[in-house]
Amino acid sequence: MxxxxxxxxxxxxxxxxxxxxxxxxxxxxxxxxxxxxxxxxxxxxxxxxxxxxxxxxxxxxxxxxxxxxxxxxxxxxxxxxxxxVEGWSNSSGTRKPVFQRCSSVHKFTVSDEYQKDFILTTGEMKLQAITLRAGNGDRKVNFEMCHYRPPCSSSIRSLTVLLSVSENLHISCSMEDGKVSLELESLTEINQEDGLDRFLFIKNTPPGGSLVSFESVKFRGWFISTSSVEIDHSVEMCQAATASRVTCFKVF
Incomplete structure (x- = not known):
């Protein structure tokens, strides 16, 4: 209705x-x-x-x-x-949600309130957040962000984004034993049928604010986060208001 x-x-x-x-x-x-x-x-x-x-x-x-x-x-x-034109699946007659790409790629870097920058550890192929010393700025990850429009029937009222570390390496989410994990997946092409929502994040900016957060589309209430502890370099998914985790970032 x-x-x-x-x-x-x-x-x-x-x-x-x-x-x-x-x-x-x-x-x-x-x-x-x-x-x-x-x-x-x-x-x-x-x-x-x-x-x-x-x-x-x-x-x-x-x-x-x-x-x-x-x-x-x-x-x-x-x-x-x-x-x-609405899309309908042949099997059940129910609408199939489709996220529509609606912008070109934007490149940016990310740091948290403790001046930790996102880097990529090449050996393990995982993201970490560390405080870079002078002269090491080239280690920052230059993310690629592409906006996707959620389906008209979705409750999402903000832009959703695909976050890529490189052309074929993308941030995704999965759940195991009730905990959501952040992963990097190497794919040359992402299809709707493969579960596009695990690659998408809701980009939120508080009114009048300059920081942004990234909430998983597939696992609502889970956010990309870093640690407020200096020696903890982890970049993980966490739920809102988790102690010692930072979920709002500066985007450059």
């Missing part, structure tokens, strides 16, 4: 004018945002089709607001089609 009243949508008033002319072709332009219009052409429009169109426009406007304004023409077209 929709979470808004059709009567409250300004789009309804514009489309309602089409309803009075059922016997001829109708063309109307719907302004979705400052730089995006939707042209509607149809004949013998019914009130049901008007309602369906309004629902689609509402979903589209919410989705584009999450993606921001840095979409290319191809990405914008993909976002529109993903909202208007």
């Amino acid at each position: 929709s979470d808004f009243d059709l009567a409250d949508r300004p789009t309804v008033m514009l489309l309602a004018g089409c309803f009075c002319s059922l016997q001829q072709d109708v063309e109307r332009e719907v302004k979705l945002s400052e730089d995006l219009n939707l042209m509607v052409t149809s004949n013998r429009m019914t009130m049901k089709s008007v309602a369906n169109l309004v629902l689609a426009v509402n979903k589209l406007s919410k989705s584009l607001s999450l993606c921001g304004r840095d979409l290319s023409d191809v990405e914008l077209c993909g976002a529109i089609m993903d909202c208007v």
Whole structure:
């Protein structure tokens, strides 16, 4: 069921004018945002089709607001089609959640409030957080972050991100014995069918703040963290407010 009243949508008033002319072709332009219009052409429009169109426009406007304004023409077209055309699985007839990529790759480094920087230990292929001395700045991990838009049916209201250490090495999460572990997986391609949600994190920034946290999409309530203890270099997943763990970071 929709979470808004059709009567409250300004789009309804514009489309309602089409309803009075059922016997001829109708063309109307719907302004979705400052730089995006939707042209509607149809004949013998019914009130049901008007309602369906309004629902689609509402979903589209919410989705584009999450993606921001840095979409290319191809990405914008993909976002529109993903909202208007729903995917259904053949076996059960239930909707299959799809995370849609909606931005280019951004590179950045991470440090915590204790000035620990993220590095990659090449022998064990794991992340650590250490305080780098002068002249060792080249050891910092240059992460690659790509934004993904959550499905329209998802309760997530923030951008989700894929965090990569290199082109084919990505941060992921798994659970064993009730504890979530942070891992690095080497994959040349990540498919929706393989469980994309284990690679995705919710990037949260408190209002007016400059620090960010990364919460697992698959295991909600678990965050990427470092230790407040100087000699502890671990980078692990932890639950919110875990003693001696830091979950908010500076991103450069």
